Amino acid sequence: MADKPMIQLKDVSKVYDNGTVGLKDIKLTINKGEFVVVVGLSGAGKSTLLRSINRLHNITSGDILIDGKSITKDKGKNLRNLRRDIGMIFQNFNLVKRSSVLRNVLVGRVAYYPTWKTTFNLFSKEDKQRAYEALQKVDLADKVYARADELSGGQQQRVAIARVLMQDPKIILADEPTASLDPQTSIKVMDDLKMLNEKYGMTVLANLHSVELARKFGQRVIGIRAGQVVYDGKMEDTPESVFTDIYNGGDGNKEAK
Numbered sequence: 612m613a614d615k616p617m618i619q620l621k622d623v624s625k626v627y628d629n630g631t632v633g634l635k636d637i638k639l640t641i642n643k644g645e646f647v648v649v650v651g652l653s654g655a656g657k658s659t660l661l662r663s664i665n666r667l668h669n670i671t672s673g674d675i676l677i678d679g680k681s682i683t684k685d686k687g688k689n690l691r692n693l694r695r696d697i698g699m700i701f702q703n704f705n706l707v708k709r710s711s712v713l714r715n716v717l718v719g720r721v722a723y724y725p726t727w728k729t730t731f732n733l734f735s736k737e738d739k740q741r742a743y744e745a746l747q748k749v750d751l752a753d754k755v756y757a758r759a760d761e762l763s764g765g766q767q768q769r770v771a772i773a774r775v776l777m778q779d780p781k782i783i784l785a786d787e788p789t790a791s792l793d794p795q796t797s798i799k800v801m802d803d804l805k806m807l808n809e810k811y812g813m814t815v816l817a818n819l820h821s822v823e824l825a826r827k828f829g830q831r832v833i834g835i836r837a838g839q840v841v842y843d844g845k846m847e848d849t850p851e852s853v854f855t856d857i858y859n860g861g862d863g864n865k866e867a868k
């Protein structure tokens with residue numbers, strides 16, 4: 612795929628109100644269609660990075676461009692439209708637990724409807740059909756009318772992936788998508804993310820604790836420590852020592868140079 616910048620961070624810093632530095636002077640470009648994994652110790656700033664990209668957090672300085680448009684500066688309708696281009700996958704799935712699987716997947720379309728229509732559940736027939744097809748793609752067509760909280764953790768995460776498919780974003784930010792899942796289920800969830808990346812060209816940025824999953828799925832790896840990028844390279848060129856170093860609190864560069 613041609614190198615077209617999809618996410619650009621320009622000297623991005625984030626200081627929380629209590630003075631904690633979340634991100635420090637991050638310069639980063641992620642191109643369309645990349646599958647990037649972010650690794651780092653707990654508290655390194657991985658979630659802050661993802662949440663700044665879709666502006667769940669406001670950054671303190673710098674700029675973030677999504678497909679060439681500044682999400683930092685946009686307001687109102689423009690911000691809503693930019694956010695529609697960014698799907699989120701969370702560790703805790705973020706489903707409406709007492710609602711049906713179908714309804715949860717339809718939520719992915721909410722940003723395409725006026726609010727009053729979604730309040731009264733007035734989704735179009737086409738979107739209901741799309742939701743069903745999205746569930747087929749993650750092997751959950753038989754769960755369409757089940758309540759979300761009747762599903763296993765892995766199935767719930769795949770409902771969240773079907774919801775992202777409905778949203779049809781350009782980018783998926785996955786914040787520890789497998790942290791509450793067993794190893795086998797984790798692979799199935801990551802396979803589904805890979806499907807969105809390969810089949811639909813969605814750019815994926817995923818925070819992962821597991822080095823094994825990072826190695827298996829990431830094309831590029833970004834190491835974060837104390838709010839800074841300390842490693843950035845192609846997975847195939849990344850020696851094991853980089854991971855050891857990052858997880859031992861080192862700067863991830865020593866043996867990679």
Ligand SMILES: Nc1ncnc2c1ncn2[C@@H]1O[C@H](COP(=O)(O)OP(=O)(O)OP(=O)(O)O)[C@@H](O)[C@H]1O
Binds near residue numbers: 628633652653655656
């Ligand atoms: N709302 C907040 N207010 C103040 N400080 C915060 C807030 N959220 C995060 N932090 C701090 O910012 C730093 C980065 O946190 P962040 O959650 O981004 O790290 P992380 O790498 O995602 O960690 P984990 O893997 O544990 O989720 C930490 O020092 C954390 O304590």
